[in-house]
Amino acid sequence: MHNLPALNRTLALWRSHRDTIALVPTMGALHAGHISLVKLAGRRADRVVVSIFLNPTQFAPHEDFTNYPRILRRDISQLTAVKTDLVWSPSVETMYRSGFATRVVPEGPAMVGLEDAFRPHFFSGVATVVAKLFIQCRPDIAVFGEKDYQQLKVVTQLARDLDLNTRVVSAPTIRERDGLALSSRNAYLSTQERTAAPVLYRVLSDCARSIAAGGPINRVLEDGRAAIAGAGFALDYLEARHADTLAPISARREGPIRLLVAARLGKTRLIDNVAV
Ligand code: AMP
Numbered sequence: 354m355h356n357l358p359a360l361n362r363t364l365a366l367w368r369s370h371r372d373t374i375a376l377v378p379t380m381g382a383l384h385a386g387h388i389s390l391v392k393l394a395g396r397r398a399d400r401v402v403v404s405i406f407l408n409p410t411q412f413a414p415h416e417d418f419t420n421y422p423r424i425l426r427r428d429i430s431q432l433t434a435v436k437t438d439l440v441w442s443p444s445v446e447t448m449y450r451s452g453f454a455t456r457v458v459p460e461g462p463a464m465v466g467l468e469d470a471f472r473p474h475f476f477s478g479v480a481t482v483v484a485k486l487f488i489q490c491r492p493d494i495a496v497f498g499e500k501d502y503q504q505l506k507v508v509t510q511l512a513r514d515l516d517l518n519t520r521v522v523s524a525p526t527i528r529e530r531d532g533l534a535l536s537s538r539n540a541y542l543s544t545q546e547r548t549a550a551p552v553l554y555r556v557l558s559d560c561a562r563s564i565a566a567g568g569p570i571n572r573v574l575e576d577g578r579a580a581i582a583g584a585g586f587a588l589d590y591l592e593a594r595h596a597d598t599l600a601p602i603s604a605r606r607e608g609p610i611r612l613l614v615a616a617r618l619g620k621t622r623l624i625d626n627v628a629v
Contacts, residue, residue, distance in 0.1 A: 376492035382537035411478025
């Protein structure tokens with residue numbers, strides 16, 4: 354479905370039946386990670402809306418908006434295998450009508466020096482489009498993946514701060530057998546890069562284990578950074594943060610810890626995270 358009047362008609366019909374609605378926002382190029390979110394949505398609500406919108410405002414000019422895989426027909430056929438009541442795939446012009454001049458600029462978890470330090474426009478692009486999707490669909494719940502951990506925190510805060518009446522539900526990261534987190538961007542990896550890519554998760558898991566066993570966080574992370582660089586990555590960050598606030602953390606007693614990493618292999622930027 355591509356236009357707002359049709360979306361509004363369908364949603365109004367569902368609401369007249371008192372059906373609960375779940376939204377799963379995606380940028381398409383769907384993989385098993387996305388499908389797990391759709392399945393979770395189907396267990397939690399009567400109706401499942403999957404949005405597929407490649408959002409130009411969250412990409413910087415030098416990033417991969419142009420190359421990002423656009424395979425809407427294949428995405429829709431994948432969704433026929435799971436309960437999906439509606440695929441909302443608006444055009445860029447529907448989302449950003451001529452003269453569009455409003456942006457949501459999130460603070461708090463969007464300003465902690467992780468993704469925001471490397472992609473300064475990213476979270477305002479995400480927050481603006483997610484606010485629009487929530488307002489368009491007014492879902493009871495929206496499902497987001499832990500794979501994009503900082504984004505999960507940003508949209509949770511957004512829904513609360515703007516009284517959007519949507520509860521953000523998180524879903525665990527789905528991985529390849531070798532640990533690599535599924536991502537639409539994995540398609541960019543060369544054969545050689547694909548062989549190196551699982552190092553990220555291996556290092557995260559090793560660091561989490563060492564910290565859980567009482568290892569000093571700073572030293573453990575320094576070793577982790579060296580291992581990632583040694584595997585051929587250009588590291589953006591490997592950090593230990595408070596799992597709820599994303600504040601820097603230097604000792605286990607300061608709270609539940611999340612380890613987050615971003616690194617580039619050739620032209621491909623990968624992110625991942627694990628709980629300690
Ligand atoms: P994207 O299409 O990359 O914007 O992702 C759409 C949603 O799918 C986001 O909530 C992501 O966190 C989630 N997602 C992406 N990759 C995975 C994965 N490997 N496992 C679980 N969720 C994922």
